[in-house]
Amino acid sequence: MKLTVIGAGYVGLVTAACFAEMGNEVVCVDNNGARIDSLNRGEIPIHEPGLEPLVRNNLAEGRLRFTERLADAVDDTLVYFIAVGTPQGEDGSADLSHVLEVAKELGRVIRHRCIVADKSTVPVGTAEKVKATIQAELNRRGQKLDFEVVSNPEFLKEGDAVNDFMRPDRVIIGAESPWAIETLRELYAPFTRSHERILVMRPREAEMTKYAANAMLATRISFMNELAALCERLEVDVERVRIGIGADQRIGYAFIYPGCGYGGSCFPKDVRALIRTGEQVGVEPAILKAVDRRNEMQKRLLFEKVAARFGTDLSNRTFAVWGLAFKPGTDDMREAPSRVLIERLVRSGAKVQAYDPAAMPTAQTAFPGEWLSLGSVKLVPHQYDALANADALILVTEWKPFRHPDFSRMKALMKTPVIFDGRNQYDPDDLRAQGFEYHGIGRP
Ligand SMILES: NC(=O)c1ccc[n+]([C@@H]2O[C@H](COP(=O)([O-])OP(=O)(O)OC[C@H]3O[C@@H](n4cnc5c(N)ncnc54)[C@H](O)[C@@H]3O)[C@@H](O)[C@H]2O)c1
Numbered sequence: 001m002k003l004t005v006i007g008a009g010y011v012g013l014v015t016a017a018c019f020a021e022m023g024n025e026v027v028c029v030d031n032n033g034a035r036i037d038s039l040n041r042g043e044i045p046i047h048e049p050g051l052e053p054l055v056r057n058n059l060a061e062g063r064l065r066f067t068e069r070l071a072d073a074v075d076d077t078l079v080y081f082i083a084v085g086t087p088q089g090e091d092g093s094a095d096l097s098h099v100l101e102v103a104k105e106l107g108r109v110i111r112h113r114c115i116v117a118d119k120s121t122v123p124v125g126t127a128e129k130v131k132a133t134i135q136a137e138l139n140r141r142g143q144k145l146d147f148e149v150v151s152n153p154e155f156l157k158e159g160d161a162v163n164d165f166m167r168p169d170r171v172i173i174g175a176e177s178p179w180a181i182e183t184l185r186e187l188y189a190p191f192t193r194s195h196e197r198i199l200v201m202r203p204r205e206a207e208m209t210k211y212a213a214n215a216m217l218a219t220r221i222s223f224m225n226e227l228a229a230l231c232e233r234l235e236v237d238v239e240r241v242r243i244g245i246g247a248d249q250r251i252g253y254a255f256i257y258p259g260c261g262y263g264g265s266c267f268p269k270d271v272r273a274l275i276r277t278g279e280q281v282g283v284e285p286a287i288l289k290a291v292d293r294r295n296e297m298q299k300r301l302l303f304e305k306v307a308a309r310f311g312t313d314l315s316n317r318t319f320a321v322w323g324l325a326f327k328p329g330t331d332d333m334r335e336a337p338s339r340v341l342i343e344r345l346v347r348s349g350a351k352v353q354a355y356d357p358a359a360m361p362t363a364q365t366a367f368p369g370e371w372l373s374l375g376s377v378k379l380v381p382h383q384y385d386a387l388a389n390a391d392a393l394i395l396v397t398e399w400k401p402f403r404h405p406d407f408s409r410m411k412a413l414m415k416t417p418v419i420f421d422g423r424n425q426y427d428p429d430d431l432r433a434q435g436f437e438y439h440g441i442g443r444p
């Protein structure tokens, strides 16, 4: 099939590469010229395991092409995928400006019967807005043609995106006409051969399903984080409680890990967008607001624990931070808990020595230049370098190399053997036996 994917970010690039890998002819468009230039050289602008060989092979085989201009895309494209960002707007709602800009441009360039499938996460009713925007441009051109706008939300997780796209739990097709439904069924068939995982519904239902999934997962995390706060006061180890409740098949173990808060480009903004939707339609989003509020509290928790231990004036203190990305497996620092922690540490006069296996280039631009130039934040080349003369280690992101480190080496490097474990990765008893002072999340 001939496809065009608009947006070469985490979703667009994975979508384009995976469809090309299945034998489709794909053009991937992005208005960021520098990004397109590097992709055409086979350089991947994001860290996503398995993506680089996929992009390189398909570029070399000629099934995948990158361009800056939508007008350069294949003229006979059958399905256009919209995969541009929908960041949080000022009032918390999803900012649709990029999506509608793409819709307008599509209205200017399409010449044949086609499907426009929206992969960006958008509020209920957006497919109708996209359709109206395209139609207005076609009318302006005096062009009559048949097109359908479909909602095809994406559920991939960063750090495991290629795997999620290749083996999806489900593919949601929010479409009206049998033609659009059949076309997308055919396109996704190679990804869902083992058993039927294609779910067809109306576009509005598909749009809602995406928010509902993220809101449910975020709710589980905030619920566990609240339980962790209770456990800490009651001298109960939340990790034992997590294992105890996860064993109930109705609950399960997924997304019940307490920690220092959820981050990333999806959960925070999607929960807030759904809150805004509730307010707009007159439904009090009581649960969603609590989920968001608990998460904001959770992101401040590590700093509060540090301040409770070392005081609020942290000048002359040095802290090692392990993990800057919002989760392991990615270089993405959007809404990362590390940012909240480091900002507070620096404001309190502390020096930070930070290391992340993938997010060091992102960190170079994520922090104000003067923090780096004045040495408030030092980005070090190795995880153990962060520990040199540190008053404490703060584990923020549970990358694999942090899970089973050399504790005796760590102790020798640090000024004081204190660990704040923001992801409950270590055994408190074991660490205390080795002479560490241990502070976890929801653990006595
Ligand atoms: N990141 C994820 O894990 C994930 C997963 C599922 C869904 N989503 C949703 O998918 C959408 C995209 O997310 P992302 O993380 O890939 O975003 P991103 O910011 O990584 O990428 C978006 C890309 O779109 C490009 N772009 C913006 N406007 C454009 C235009 N007019 N024409 C061409 N290109 C344009 C940008 O230059 C950028 O490269 C969002 O709605 C997000 O909520 C994200």
Ligand SMILES: O=c1ccn([C@@H]2O[C@H](COP(=O)(O)OP(=O)(O)O[C@H]3O[C@H](CO)[C@@H](O)[C@H](O)[C@H]3O)[C@@H](O)[C@H]2O)c(=O)[nH]1
Pocket (backbone or CB within 6 Å): 121, 154, 155, 156, 157, 158, 159, 214, 217, 221, 254, 255, 256, 257, 258, 259, 260, 261, 262, 263, 264, 265, 266, 267, 326, 327
């Ligand atoms: O038990 C858990 C699980 C996750 N997290 C945190 O939650 C955040 C999000 O993690 P994850 O969901 O793995 O990553 P994302 O890439 O943000 O993926 C989510 O957001 C995407 C964008 O909408 C969806 O497509 C995915 O299905 C959905 O999992 C991260 O900060 C994690 O540290 C926890 O604190 N506890």
